[in-house]
Amino acid sequence: KNTIEMIEDMIQLDSPIADLKGFGPKSAEKFTKLDLYTVGDLLLYFPFRYEDFKSKSIFELMDGEKAVITGTVVTPANVQYYGFKRNRLSFKIKQGEAVIAISFFNQPYLVDKIEMGAEVAIFGKWDQKKSAVTGMKVLAQVEDDMQPVYHVAQGVSQAQLIKAIRAAFDSGALNLLEESLPQVLMDKYRLMGRQEAVRAMHFPKDLAEYKQALRRTKFEELFYFQMNLQVLKAENKSETNGLAIAYDEVKIKAKIAELPFPLTEAQQRSLSEILADMKSGAHMNRLLQGDVGSGKTVIASLAMYGAYTAGLQSALMVPTEILAEQHYQSLQGLFPELEVVLLTSGMKAADKKVALSKIESGEAQMIVGTHSLIQDAVTYHRLGLVITDEQHRFGVNQRRIFREKGDNPDVLMMTATPIPRTLAITAFGEMDVSIIDQMPAGRKPIITRWVKHEQLDTVLTWIKGELEKDAQVYFISPLIEESEALDLKNAVALHQELTDFFGDLATVALMHGRMKNDEKDQIMQDFKERKSQILVSTTVIEVGVNVPNATVMIIMDADRFGLSQLHQLRGRVGRGHKQSYCVLVANPKNDTGKKRMQAMCETTDGFVLAEEDLKMRGSGEIFGTRQSGIPEFQVADIVEDYNILEEARRVASQIVSDPNWRENPDWQVLGAHLRSQGEFD
Ligand code: ADP
Ligand code: MG
DSSP states (O other), rough: OOOOHHHHSSOTTTTTTTSSSSSOOOHHHGGGTTTTHHHHHHOOOOSEEEEOOOOGGGGGOOOEEEEEEOOOOOOHHHHHHEETTTEEEEEEEETTTTTEEEESSOOGGGGGOOOOTTTEEEEEEEEEETTTEEEEEEEOOOOOOEEEEEOOOOOOOOHHHHHHHHHHHHHHHGGGOOOOOOHHHHHHHHHHHHHHHHHHSSSOOOHHHHHHHHHHHHHHHHHHHHHHHHHHHHHHOOOSSOOHHHHHHHEEEEHHOOOOSOOOHHHHHHHHHHHHHHSSOOOOOOEEETTTTTHHHHHHHHHHHHHHTTEEEEEEEOHHHHHHHHHHHHHHHHHHTTTTEOOTTTTTTHHHHHHHHHHHHTTOSSEEESSGGGGTTTTOEEEEEEEEEGGGGSSSHHHHHHHHHSSSSSEEEEEEEEOOOOHHHHHHTTEEEEEEEEOOOOOOOOOEEEEOGHHHHHHHHHHHHHHHHHHHEEEEOOTTTTEEEEHHHHHHHHHHHHHHOOOOOOOOEETTTSHHHHHHHHHHHHHHSOHHHHHHHHEESSSTOOOTTEEEEEEGGGSSHHHHHHHHTTTTTSSSOOOOOEEEEEEOHHHHHHHHHHHHOOOOOEEEEHHHHHHHGGGGGGHHHHTTTTOOOOOTTTTHHHHHHHHHHHHHHHHHHSTGGGGGGGGGHHHSSSSOOOOOO
């Protein structure tokens, strides 16, 4: 072969896996399941943990720990068969003076590897009480080693993946991997080079080296994430094609004066921030955050009014029909002189047609609706402001469609989910955030109590007293994870019990996820009109639904819910002037459950609870990561690696704050690695 041919044969980072020695198109096909197509993909597919194959003394082990245990075989191996195809191989080993019973299930062929008097190394699970090990593997020799463990998929085994990754390393392609971090930053934070780090991520020499590799890889991941956000933010800010909304300040002030209450300081501050964004020619991309009942809706309504005074349409999009209806009524109440139009998918065709034509002609000055608002049939007339409520339920894509339906309207997102600072930085780094962190005056904090199931009778008796005082009560029925059918069964059973218990004293209504939207609407409406006094519901009870007369919230099996969800549920009460109560009925089985109950009793501050929740659970569970637009990281964890995230954010924003940063030779290397679009979905 001549030199040119040899160079052409060389494996590149973007060579298909099929080009690796020992692999062909057929075996390469399997890896596509893991989104692995090229040699470079393999190099950058990091293990999610390591198995520590350093052998341990039984005295170092904790009950249930998986480890390598070595010893001398002191009894012959014996296979016992029972049932169909099931069997157990057992023998004993001696480690020092200790005798350990070893069992392997359904691996009878291992019998050949066990010889009396031989030294063996068994990888398995330690059972302290029985001084026994359930074996998983017999190791060829005592390896003083860390073995990577990768996420795999059906049809791709650990062994196959490791073989492919080894082949990728053997091909020499690693040498082609370019450094992606600026030298200045590597020096500053004493970070390992990229090639060294990638190798050590897969096959570390020891724990210390692995930790260094991990630190570098996490930094790289979070830093690039932050760079993308900051670049996007800078572009948004400088966008001159945004709308400068020339609202009439005098009219807005007059509207505020008409409100039956003064705005809180936090509301005033948020409103000024929003109005300033609207006035500026830059594009508004703001999140309005505040606990349930903190008065976000009023502020959003005033912003919509501002758009109206500038001759522009505004639209408010909410996740459910009940909420759309509720907001529609409240906007009509606030602005009786305006044409407010409702648009939902549940509307009659004829009504919908009328609404659509009003929107198109511009007769509609404010629009409220569900997802229907982003459907093709809707044509807006000078749409200047878009507000979404409970934005985390909308995908990033949907937000974008909405944005594109107008002349690049300003966008405001409202959320009642208190988002801890940690997460806010991550998820909303490209957005500006206004926080209403203050409740309107005169609100009585909800009193929260935690009781055990055995005390439920006492609670029910107490509820009788509250009902006599005209109170209304929510019961949230137990949640069975992943089984809607069981949830329903529980709700129905609870409904029956309560109906029997309260008899003539109360009408007990039932609401659950299997019901159609208009059925749910009707039940909520009846509850609001006090046709029922007790409402049993699965968690379908919607965020934001307002029944000020409901003052008691009972949550069954409360330990099954996360703190943020409990807080949301509790927020259904405490909306009027009367004292409200929340009772958590739970016999938690573990510490986390107990801690949650205690935290709920100690504070009503959603932000404090959200921080706690994040610590107890990790971020992914709080938000459906995929749909929330919060990216998933390969190695970093936004809770655990918060410090790195913070530092990455600081550096990235410092770099981008120089408008000519791209010309700075220090940052040359960044350009190539930044994604051009900055979209995260
Ligand atoms: P959120 O949307 O944050 O849940 P809302 O805007 O619906 O809160 O407000 C909850 C209730 O509090 C509404 O009945 C609203 O009229 C009232 N409210 C809002 N702001 C104030 C305030 N500054 N003072 C007194 N009541 C207020
Ligand atoms: Mg603007």
